[in-house]
Every structure is written in structure tokens, then in C-alpha cells.
Amino acid sequence: MSDRGFDIRRLPGAAPLAITCFVILYIPMAILVFNSFNAGKSIGDWEGLSLQWYAAALQNEAFLNAARTSLILATISALIATVIATLAALSTTRSKTFRGEASINMLLNQPLMVPEIVLAIALLIIVAQIKQATGYAGLGYLILAHSAFCIPFAYMPIRARLEGMDLTLETAAADLYASRFYTFRKVTLPLLAPAILAGFMLAFVISLDDVVISEFLKSPGQDTLPTYLLGELRRNLTSEIYAISSLLLLISVLIVAGSWLLTRRKT
Amino acid sequence: MLDLRNLTKRFGKGDSAFTALHEVSFSIKEGEFFTLLGPSGCGKTTLLRMIAGFEPPSGGALVLDGRDIAQMPPNRRPVNTVFQNYALFPHMTVAENVGFALSAMGRPKAEISETTVRMLDLVQLSHLAHRKSGELSGGQQQRVALARALAPKPRILLLDEPLSALDMKLRKEMQVELKRLQQETRLTFVFVTHDQEEALTMSDRIAVMNGGRIQQIATPRELYDQPANRFVAGFIGETNFLPAHCTKGLLTLPQAAASLPVSYADGPVTLMVRPEHILLGETQASALTLTARVERLVYFGTDTHVHLQAEGELTLIARVQNGMRSGAPYREGETVTISLPSEALRLLPQEVA
Numbered sequence: 001m002s003d004r005g006f007d008i009r010r011l012p013g014a015a016p017l018a019i020t021c022f023v024i025l026y027i028p029m030a031i032l033v034f035n036s037f038n039a040g041k042s043i044g045d046w047e048g049l050s051l052q053w054y055a056a057a058l059q060n061e062a063f064l065n066a067a068r069t070s071l072i073l074a075t076i077s078a079l080i081a082t083v084i085a086t087l088a089a090l091s092t093t094r095s096k097t098f099r100g101e102a103s104i105n106m107l108l109n110q111p112l113m114v115p116e117i118v119l120a121i122a123l124l125i126i127v128a129q130i131k132q133a134t135g136y137a138g139l140g141y142l143i144l145a146h147s148a149f150c151i152p153f154a155y156m157p158i159r160a161r162l163e164g165m166d167l168t169l170e171t172a173a174a175d176l177y178a179s180r181f182y183t184f185r186k187v188t189l190p191l192l193a194p195a196i197l198a199g200f201m202l203a204f205v206i207s208l209d210d211v212v213i214s215e216f217l218k219s220p221g222q223d224t225l226p227t228y229l230l231g232e233l234r235r236n237l238t239s240e241i242y243a244i245s246s247l248l249l250l251i252s253v254l255i256v257a258g259s260w261l262l263t264r265r266k267t
Numbered sequence: 268m269l270d271l272r273n274l275t276k277r278f279g280k281g282d283s284a285f286t287a288l289h290e291v292s293f294s295i296k297e298g299e300f301f302t303l304l305g306p307s308g309c310g311k312t313t314l315l316r317m318i319a320g321f322e323p324p325s326g327g328a329l330v331l332d333g334r335d336i337a338q339m340p341p342n343r344r345p346v347n348t349v350f351q352n353y354a355l356f357p358h359m360t361v362a363e364n365v366g367f368a369l370s371a372m373g374r375p376k377a378e379i380s381e382t383t384v385r386m387l388d389l390v391q392l393s394h395l396a397h398r399k400s401g402e403l404s405g406g407q408q409q410r411v412a413l414a415r416a417l418a419p420k421p422r423i424l425l426l427d428e429p430l431s432a433l434d435m436k437l438r439k440e441m442q443v444e445l446k447r448l449q450q451e452t453r454l455t456f457v458f459v460t461h462d463q464e465e466a467l468t469m470s471d472r473i474a475v476m477n478g479g480r481i482q483q484i485a486t487p488r489e490l491y492d493q494p495a496n497r498f499v500a501g502f503i504g505e506t507n508f509l510p511a512h513c514t515k516g517l518l519t520l521p522q523a524a525a526s527l528p529v530s531y532a533d534g535p536v537t538l539m540v541r542p543e544h545i546l547l548g549e550t551q552a553s554a555l556t557l558t559a560r561v562e563r564l565v566y567f568g569t570d571t572h573v574h575l576q577a578e579g580e581l582t583l584i585a586r587v588q589n590g591m592r593s594g595a596p597y598r599e600g601e602t603v604t605i606s607l608p609s610e611a612l613r614l615l616p617q618e619v620a
Binding site for chain 1: 319321340342343347348354356357358367370371372415
């Protein structure tokens with residue numbers, strides 16, 4: 001081509017705009033993390049570096065309970081979502097096209113588009129009735145709800161990987177006397193594993209960070225990490241909250257980074 | 268050993284239906300290097316995929332050792348494929364790739380490792396047994412693919428344009444290698460290619476295909492010397508086609524004085540003569556003799572192509588072997604006498620080209 005082409009980076013104002021967005025995104029988070037190391041009690045008075053709020057958080061029974069609930073909830077929900085997402089991805093990419101496949105694909109991804117509050121309210125109506133009828137007030141409701149809305153997040157990387165996979169590999173396995181199950185176990189699954197793990201991690205983070213649905217569906221006395229933070233915020237803004245938020249941020253960043261590393265590496 | 272009986276393949280339904288294979292019938296013999304040759308879209312790959320079991324036929328039978336395998340799934344057929352892109356399993360080592368079929372069949376470990384060692388030895392890759400297949404060069408991947416397909420001792424080895432991804436030099440080496448492997452293992456090879464030279468150098472017999480139909484099945488020499496029709500003549504090697512006419516056993520060229528007695532039905536015919544069979548500056552008793560002007564000389568190293576304009580608006584290309592003496596034997600613009608010896612002429616029914 002003779003002309004240099006259209007380069008969005010050369011547009012006037014593009015760079016300042018991009019930088020502004022990054023600043024808005026990351027500076028407050030940096031301030032939050034920074035303040036979690038403040039020896040003082042609130043944001044206004046800086047009294048030197050200290051890990052005391054982290055120590056306090058780790059001795060706070062309510063926080064530890066919420067953290068435990070969150071981790072259990074996220075692990076189980078992500079597991080369920082990943083299994084379902086894997087099966088769904090296999091059936092939409094590997095088996096013969098079936099009636100309504102396109103609609104199923106759309107329905108699978110719908111939770112990404114539906115306003116979360118609407119889903120939460122809808123679920124609340126049903127869950128409240130079941131709670132009343134059965135008297136069960138455990139973690140089951142949250143597990144089911146989280147599993148459901150985490151499916152599309154697990155589904156995306158798995159389906160992308162399946163679509164990108166060379167179909168002749170599975171044909172070759174069949175040619176070399178492998179049954180369908182043997183092919184799945186020895187060829188498809190090992191090649192899909194990084195994407196399944198990435199899907200699991202994404203689902204895990206989404207569940208871990210969820211506020212709206214958890215807040216609506218949790219039973220009295222039950223708290224996940226985000227709902228616990230929300231509750232604490234209503235009372236007062238302490239440096240301990242910064243410490244807890246920083247921990248939550250750290251876990252999310254680590255998992256998202258891990259998932260990115262797994263899908264980036266091509267075999 | 269493998270009989271194809273009226274094999275037909277149609278894709279699509281109704282108006283958009285497309286017939287990829289029209290009732291193809293032939294037999295492949297035990298231990299033969301059999302090649303399916305044709306331009307892209309001629310149905311050769313479809314036919315190969317059908318033998319492998321990846322494509323169910325729309326009609327006809329596929330009989331291997333007396334048993335119709337047309338409906339048998341690929342993992343039950345004693346037939347293995349070397350794929351065009353090799354399709355090696357990227358997450359496995361070379362040895363695991365080669366042992367895959369035997370593992371899938373549930374053979375004992377000792378047998379698997381013994382066979383793997385033997386196969387890697389056969390393709391001279393023993394030193395790479397523990398590499399991941401993605402770390403190999405194209406030529407090495409090719410050998411692994413061969414070893415993997417040969418390991419379970421198939422009745423027939425199918426090869427789907429396996430050399431097309433290699434560069435020229437490597438391709439020539441692999442042609443020799445493939446022929447050696449086939450002779451050593453005494454296996455039946457069915458080889459698909461669009462490269463006529465590849466087909467001629469390796470095959471025992473070649474089936475030339477076009478438009479989903481078999482055009483001719485013959486040995487390389489027969490195909491070259493006695494092509495059944497204009498397509499085969501034009502596809503294999505280089506050829507001059509001349510419009511001619513037969514009248515009462517006499518072959519004549521339009522607006523040319525020369526004639527030659529032949530035994531062929533009266534009417535218009537296509538006369539075919541290979542460039543290397545045209546004699547320049549010589550006459551022969553039983554030949555069509557013409558005068559022609561040298562239009563252009565194209566030097567090819569071992570030989571020179573002489574583009575000729577003969578009497579009666581005929582254009583021909585003759586091929587002259589370059590001897591040890593330097594310098595061109597002819598000059599452009601020169602007039603020469605050319606002879607088309609009767610034994611080099613082949614008459615084909617005239618077709619609409």
C-alpha cells in the first residue's frame with residue numbers, strides 16, 4: 001500500500017484520552033492499596049507505614065467467615081459452571097448441528113447482557129418462596145445462582161479454543177483406531193485443558209467479585225467477602241476495609257493473570 | 268484386494284446438489300503403489316477420504332478383502348492415512364505419536380514400545396523419539412506421520428498430498444524415501460497428488476481423474492505414451508495437439524501438403540505428438556513432413572524448446588536435447604524441415620476443448 005493507512009494512535013487527543021482513562025481506572029485503586037498500609041485510622045491522617053490493618057483483618061472473625069464462604073462459593077460454582085460450559089461448548093462445536101443450536105448459543109451468553117439487578121430480583125422472588133416453603137437457608141441458593149451466571153464466562157474461552165483446534169487431529173485419532181471416547185480423553189481434552197482451566201479461573205473471579213446477586217439472595221447472617229465489605233462500608237470507612245479490599249484485589253489480579261497466561265500460550 | 272464398485276458421492280440436496288464422484292469403479296492390487304492424479308476439485312481427495320471412512324459414500328460398494336467396508340467407521344478399518352498437514356498430536360512426543368494407534372487398540376506396553384522403536388528406525392528418526400512433535404521440521408514431521416500410520420500395519424496406507432508442503436529439494440528426497448518404504452514394507456499405498464511428475468516417478472499405476480470421473484488407469488509409461496483422451500494427454504507431460512482429418516485411411520493436416528496412411532475412422536481427429544518426438548532437419552520414410560519457421564528458442568539446460576510455426580498456421584513446440592557442443596543448433600527465423608514420425612503420432616477423437 002502506498003499510503004500510510006489510518007492509524008488511530010495518531011488522532012489528535014487519542015493519547016491524552018487513553019491516559020485519562022487509565023488514570024481514572026488505576027489511580028484510585030493505587031490510593032486504596034496505599035492507604036491499606038496506613039498506620040492511621042482513616043484516609044485523612046497519614047501516620048506512617050504499617051501492616052497492622054492486615055493483622056487486624058486476619059483476626060477479624062466476621063471477615064474470615066465471609067472470606068471462607070466466598071472461597072467455597074466461588075470454587076464450587078466455578079467447578080459446576082466449567083463442567084456445564086465444557087459440555088455446552090463440545091455440543092455446539094463438535095456434534096452435528098441441531099435444531100435451535102443458534103438460540104442455545106444465544107441463551108448461554110445472555111447473562112452477559114441481562115442487567116444483573118433484574119436477574120437478582122427475579123431470583124429473589126423465587127428463592128424467597130423456596131426458603132419459606134422448605135426452611136433451608138444454606139449456601140445452596142448462592143451456589144446455584146453463581147453457577148448459572150458464571151457459565152458464559154467459562155464457556156467463552158473453551159468454545160474459542162475448540163473452534164480454533166485443528167479438526168484433522170480428531171480425524172487422525174479416529175483413523176488410528178481410537179474410539180470416540182479415547183479420542184476425547186487422549187486428544188481433545190489434553191488440548192482443551194488450558195482453556196478449561198482459564199474458563200474455571202474466570203468463573204471463579206466473577207463469582208468471587210459478585211455483589212448484587214449475593215446481596216439479594218444471601219440468608220440472614222450469611223456474608224460473602226463483597227457483601228461483608230458493603231455492610232462494613234455502611235458503618236464506617238476504616239483502613240481495615242482498605243486492607244481487605246486490597247486482598248480481594250490481589251486474589252482477582254493473580255487469577256486473571258493466570259488465566260491470561262494459560263490462554264495466551266499456544267501449543 | 269480393494270474393489271471400488273460404482274462409488275458415488277453427492278454433496279448437498281436438490282438444486283444445489285453437487286456430484287463429486289460419478290460411479291467410480293476400479294481395483295487396487297496387493298502391494299501396489301497406486302496414485303490418484305488430477306487437478307484440484309477432481310474428486311481424488313473425496314475418494315481417498317471415502318476409503319479412509321471419513322466420508323460416507325452416497326452409493327456403491329467398497330470391498331476390502333471380500334468385505335464391504337463402505338459403512339464401517341474409520342477406527343474399525345485396517346486403513347491408515349498420512350494427512351496433508353500431517354496432523355501430529357502436538358501435546359505428545361514423537362514416540363507417543365507413533366505408538367498412538369497401538370495404544371488405542373489396547374496392545375501390551377512391550378509390543379507398543381518395540382513397534383515404536385522399529386518404526387522410528389525405519390524412518391530414521393530414532394534420535395528424536397522424545398521430542399515434542401511441534402519442535403520438528405516439516406520433513407521430520409512428515410516422517411513421524413508416516414511412521415505413525417505404518418505402526419499398526421494397515422492393509423492400505425493412504426497418503427493425501429503428503430509432499431505438497433515441502434520445498435522442492437526435500438520433496439524429491441521424500442519421493443525416493445516413500446518408494447523405498449513402500450518396497451521395504453511391501454504395503455499397498457494409495458497416493459493422492461496433483462503433481463504429474465510425482466505420480467510418474469513413484470507409481471506402479473496411476474488413475475487420472477477429472478470432474479469426478481476416472482479418465483484412465485494405467486502404468487506411468489502407458490499414460491505418457493498412450494493417453495486415452497485429450498485430458499490425459501494434456502495433463503501428463505507436454506504435448507502438441509494438431510487438428511487433423513482422416514479420409515479413407517489417409518491422415519491430412521489442414522492446408523498442408525503432407526499426408527500419411529493410417530487406420531482410423533474417417534472424420535476430424537486430434538493429432539497428438541510429444542515435443543521430444545519431433546525430428547528437426549531430418550526426414551523419415553513413414554512420417555508427416557512439414558516445413559516450419561523457428562519462432563523462438565527457449566533454453567532449459569538439458570534441452571532447448573523450439574517454438575515452430577509450420578505451414579498451414581500450425582504452431583508446435585519441439586524439444587531438442589542439448590549436446591556437449593556449445594551453441595544453439597538453430598537460429599530464430601530460420602526455416603527447417605520437421606518430421607512427425609508415424610510411431611510417435613497418436614490420434615484422439617476430437618473433443619470440444
